[in-house]
Amino acid sequence: MDPLARRPSARVLRAVLVGLVLSAFGLVLALWRFQGRLIDSLAALADIRRAGQPPMTILHGAEDSLIPPRMGRELAAAAPGSVFELVPGAGHADLLTVAEARVGQLLRQR
Incomplete structure (x- = not known):
């Protein structure tokens, strides 16, 4: 195993x-x-x-047409102490590209 x-x-x-x-x-x-x-x-x-679990930040694309931002908010609400950030201009598949600078900033904070 x-x-x-x-x-x-x-x-x-x-x-x-x-x-x-x-x-x-x-x-x-x-x-x-x-x-x-x-x-x-x-x-x-x-x-x-x-x-x-270390602090959790949930990034969600504002233009995500597959998974609605509401579900990202629900995920954040279910994890006490987590932070939800809606990323303007990001969809589903391009979230990490659009939010690259923010992701880098979050990783450096950890």
Whole structure:
């Protein structure tokens, strides 16, 4: 069994969240590696926070036509202490390109 998969579930969920954020390719890898164990509810995010998750910033494209910004706000609301930022001019697939400077700034803060 994969050593990462043996860690507490909060760490597995954290890794999957990172995969989800990075790209669809990250999601495919996460599904394969963790045998489909994804977050099944927004309540799972609260468990991640209790496990010591670092501060979370959720960036969402204002022009995203696949996932409405409302869902990004709901995700942020389910994770106490998280921050939601709506990125003007960004859609679904171009979020990291449009918000490249902001993403870099956030990574340097961590």
